[in-house]
Amino acid sequence: MFRRNKGVGTARSPEALRLIDVTKVYGSEENAVKALDGVSLSLPAGSFTAVMGPSGSGKSTLLQCAAGLDRPDEGRIMVDGEEMTGGTEAALTKFRRQRIGFIFQQYNLMPTLSVAQNTTLPLKLAGRRIDHARAQNILDQVGLGDRLGHRPDTLSGGQRQRVAIARALVTEPSVIFADEPTGALDIRSARDILQLLQEAVRVHGRTVVMVTHDPVAASYADSVLFLADGRLVGRMNEPTVDAVAERLAHLGDTVGNASADLGDGMPMGA
Numbered sequence: 001m002f003r004r005n006k007g008v009g010t011a012r013s014p015e016a017l018r019l020i021d022v023t024k025v026y027g028s029e030e031n032a033v034k035a036l037d038g039v040s041l042s043l044p045a046g047s048f049t050a051v052m053g054p055s056g057s058g059k060s061t062l063l064q065c066a067a068g069l070d071r072p073d074e075g076r077i078m079v080d081g082e083e084m085t086g087g088t089e090a091a092l093t094k095f096r097r098q099r100i101g102f103i104f105q106q107y108n109l110m111p112t113l114s115v116a117q118n119t120t121l122p123l124k125l126a127g128r129r130i131d132h133a134r135a136q137n138i139l140d141q142v143g144l145g146d147r148l149g150h151r152p153d154t155l156s157g158g159q160r161q162r163v164a165i166a167r168a169l170v171t172e173p174s175v176i177f178a179d180e181p182t183g184a185l186d187i188r189s190a191r192d193i194l195q196l197l198q199e200a201v202r203v204h205g206r207t208v209v210m211v212t213h214d215p216v217a218a219s220y221a222d223s224v225l226f227l228a229d230g231r232l233v234g235r236m237n238e239p240t241v242d243a244v245a246e247r248l249a250h251l252g253d254t255v256g257n258a259s260a261d262l263g264d265g266m267p268m269g270a
């Protein structure tokens with residue numbers, strides 16, 4: 001089972017993210033690619049989930065749709081119990097700014113802004129009060145409390161990703177999506193980032209969904225979802241590095257028979 005935080009985020013829905021039959025097709029007619037093919041899942045608040053699968057299996061598309069950065073062609077997405085699908089572009093942007101944090105492999109920091117300004121940017125964009133004490137506190141927690149005035153190009157990759165984590169935490173979002181957050185980092189920096197993501201879940205009560213190719217990174221999560229050919233084909237709770245690597249090696253066996261093995265038999269569907 002997922003480990004839950006007690007006493008944090010109690011005002012929130014117990015279900016942080018729900019996808020119902022989400023389908024995404026790129027291109028049209030003879031060039032159409034079904035990147036997601038009827039994906040349904042439910043993730044409880046306060047959980048840390050890794051998403052794995054072969055290249056082209058739809059991991060980034062899943063994250064982009066679930067985070068409201070792209071729209072599915074079919075299906076519904078609920079964040080914190082509220083429907084995100086449908087509505088205008090402006091409504092979706094507003095919803096995303098209030099409820100969702102995003103961490104990218106290449107950090108996506110604003111080069112002309114300082115560490116402190118990058119961290120508080122989501123508050124500014126959401127029209128919320130900029131709480132400098134809170135930003136300082138979060139930057140202290142990620143170990144950058146003494147770098148507030150620095151520009152991103154004066155920081156290492158690991159430090160830049162820590163700013164990105166602070167930026168994702170500052171709005172207290174329902175779900176933080178991370179797309180290969182350790183993909184560009186050395187082993188030690190990667191471990192620090194993964195521990196911070198674990199803290200975001202266990203200390204701050206956030207829900208984290210992380211795409212990764214790395215079984216070591218996945219082992220930091222509470223649970224791993226496996227994708228192949230745009231479909232969920234498996235799930236593993238309390239993953240270990242060896243068990244994840246073994247499952248990945250045999251993922252091809254389950255393609256075309258997606259309902260055959262959903263790990264521990266817990267329902268992922270709606």
Ligand SMILES: Nc1ncnc2c1ncn2[C@@H]1O[C@H](COP(=O)(O)OP(=O)(O)OP(=O)(O)O)[C@@H](O)[C@H]1O
Nearest residue numbers: 026027033035053054055056057058059060061062
């Ligand atoms: N903008 C796009 N236009 C056309 N096809 C796309 C687009 N984005 C993704 N695809 C296709 O959709 C499928 C899923 O891609 P996606 O990037 O989600 O996979 P992935 O599992 O994240 O891959 P990787 O591990 O290589 O990053 C692939 O076949 C890809 O070529």
